[in-house]
Amino acid sequence: MWRELQGERLDGEVLEIGGGSGAMAAELLRKCPDVRLTLTDYDEVMVGTARTRLGEFGERVSVRQADATRLPFADASFDTVVSFIMLHHVIDGEAAVAEAGRVLRPGGRLIGYDLLASRPMQLLTKPRARGNA
Numbered sequence: 627m628w629r630e631l632q633g634e635r636l637d638g639e640v641l642e643i644g645g646g647s648g649a650m651a652a653e654l655l656r657k658c659p660d661v662r663l664t665l666t667d668y669d670e671v672m673v674g675t676a677r678t679r680l681g682e683f684g685e686r687v688s689v690r691q692a693d694a695t696r697l698p699f700a701d702a703s704f705d706t707v708v709s710f711i712m713l714h715h716v717i718d719g720e721a722a723v724a725e726a727g728r729v730l731r732p733g734g735r736l737i738g739y740d741l742l743a744s745r746p747m748q749l750l751t752k753p754r755a756r757g758n759a
């Protein structure tokens with residue numbers, strides 16, 4: 627988990643976008659006892675699975691369905707947004723990154739990793755970068 631968090635120790639209000647089944651969230655909550663985590667995912671089935679998995683964390687966690695490109699949260703609501711291997715699923719990944727920025731407090735951080743620099747993803751995103759798509 628420390629590698630996924632790039633060595634950062636988290637506390638405060640954390641939002642995970644595209645949190646899937648909640649596996650990473652469970653690990654994060656165990657490693658960072660001062661975190662209160664909101665997990666979101668587009669897929670209702672994933673949301674249900676995550677809710678069950680994270681039940682043991684009680685008030686420290688809330689789980690809800692949300693599209694990463696249209697987050698149902700006020701501006702500056704979170705200290706940190708985390709995103710683990712989900713942005714490549716989002717058609718408008720730039721909108722998701724912008725939304726993460728909107729809900730972060732000043733000085734907040736977006737932490738995560740993805741496959742965006744891989745050769746297949748470069749081929750997929752290149753035409754948009756040239757303005758041809």
Ligand SMILES: C[S@@+](CC[C@H](N)C(=O)[O-])C[C@H]1O[C@@H](n2cnc3c(N)ncnc32)[C@H](O)[C@@H]1O
Binds near residue numbers: 692712
């Ligand atoms: C490969 S899974 C990663 C799940 C989790 N982050 C992990 O590392 O285990 C990608 C997740 O992104 C979610 N997803 C895809 N598009 C999304 C969107 N626009 N908004 C929110 N979640 C999305 C999928 O439903 C899926 O659960």
